[in-house]
Amino acid sequence: MELNSRKIQILQAIIMNYLETAEPVGSRTISRRFPLGISSATIRNEMSDLEELGFIMQPHTSAGRIPSSKGYRLYVDHLMRTKSISSEQMEILKRILREKRNQLDSLLKEMGDLLADLTRYTAIVTMPQFKKTRLKHLQLIALDNNSVILVIITDGNVVRNNVLQIEQPFSQEDLYRLSEVLNTNLSGLTVEEINLPLIQKIKKEMKVDQTMMDGLLDAINETLQFADDVDVFTSGATNILNFPEFADITRARALMEVFEEKEQMLSMVHSSLSGKSPMSITIGTENTMEELQDCSIITAIYHYGNRNIGSISVVGPMRMDYDQVVSTLGCLIKDFQQLFPDDKKTDAEAKPKSRIVENPPGEPST
Incomplete structure (x- = not known):
């Protein structure tokens, strides 16, 4: 049994009707609503074939048919026609992007809110993976005799704060100077490029009592290596409950629990x-x-520069408006x-050249 053009036309009609009504559809409805030029009896026979092929299914005895996952897959891969978003929606989008371009985390949250609002579904944004972002600035601030605050700013002005435990107190002046040394050597690198050998190299260049710096630099390195706790932002989590498919409380509760658990x-x-599909x-x-x-899930990767x-x-x-979501x-x-557009450097181009550290913390100038 082959999937000929007539069967594809009938499958598309079933999908379009179900997207609109969320009700199983029968041959008479297809015959009445869609000008296919064939009788309802012929449509009924073709629907039986489509069901045998796995493209549609019958949810209840004596009910009409609804598309299956396989049917939707055929539609998405071969029949879908993307739509254009309105000029008003486009202007809202461009305004948000202009206003928030220097605050990447805030911008991404706004994008999630906008997407949930435009599609009426649930939007999920994973924030920038910390190790894939480039270090823009690092600052050490004394908290007390045993603690130092490490402030890390990556490209896009994404800020992370971590409290480091230290064995001996540092003056704020020493911390300022160490921050300058670290910024000189690490700025422009991705966090995953900042490893223990590089930290050891900085220690040697500083030419100071190693016991003075070991604890702090090791704490900084450990923080950078283990701080890649990806944040997830959800917008419009309850939007999906507006669809009759999730009227069953058990099914709805299970879905909400997924949205509440980050992992x-x-x-x-x-x-x-x-x-590698975008x-x-x-x-x-x-x-x-x-x-x-x-459910159906449509996911797009976003880039910052070439990363x-x-x-x-x-x-x-499953009966989401795939055309609209893909377009939006x-x-x-x-x-x-x-x-x-200017952040197009390759990793090799972005790496800073070897630097000589002058007058490191604790070493007097000559």
């Missing part, structure tokens, strides 16, 4: 990505998590990446 959301986003779509039973097998540093996802029912998300990602 589950990260697992969901990771599993929705496929290969945008991935997982549909229904293609999702590995049972709680998400009534993939995070993702933006839209979660909705595509415009959002495209305009976001156009904000940073």
Whole structure:
């Protein structure tokens, strides 16, 4: 049995009707609503074939048919036609991007809010992966005799604060000078490029009593290596509950629990990505998590310069408006990446040249 053009037309009609009504559809409805030029009896026979091929299914005895995950996959891969977003929506998008371009974390949250509002589904944004961002500035501030605050600012003005425990007190003057040394040697590197050998190199260049600096520099290195705790921002989590597919309280509760657990959301986003595609779509039973097998997830990777540093996802029912979501998300990602046209250096070009550290902390000038 082959999937001919007539079967594809009928499958598309079933999908379009179900997207609109959320109700199983029968042959008479297809015959009445869509000008296919064939009788309802012929449509009924073709629907039986489509069900046997796995593209549609019958949710209840004597009910009409609804698309299956396989049917939606055919639609997304071969039949979908993306839409254009309105000029008003485009202007809102551009305004947010202009106003927030120097505050990357705030900008991404605004993008999630906008996406949830435009699509009426749930948007999930993973914030920049810390180790893939470039160090812009680092500052050490004395908190007390046993603690130092490490302030890290990466590109896009993303700020991280960590409290370091130290064995001996440092004056704020020494911490200012050490901050300057570290900025000279580390600025422009991605966090994952800042490793223990590089820290050891800085120690040697500083030519001071190693016991004075070992504890602090090791604490800084450990903080950089283990601070990649990816933040996840969810917008419109309850939007999906407005769809009749989630009227069942047990099903709705299970889905909300996924949205509330950070590790589950990260697992969901990771599993929705496929290969090197800039945008991935997982549909229904293609999702590995049972709680998400009534949902579809569309995920796009966003770039800062030439680096993939995070993702933006839209979660909705399987009968989501794929055309609209793909168009809206595509415009959002495209305009976001156009904000940073000058950040195109390769990793090799971005690495600072070897530097000689003059007058390090604790060593008097000659």
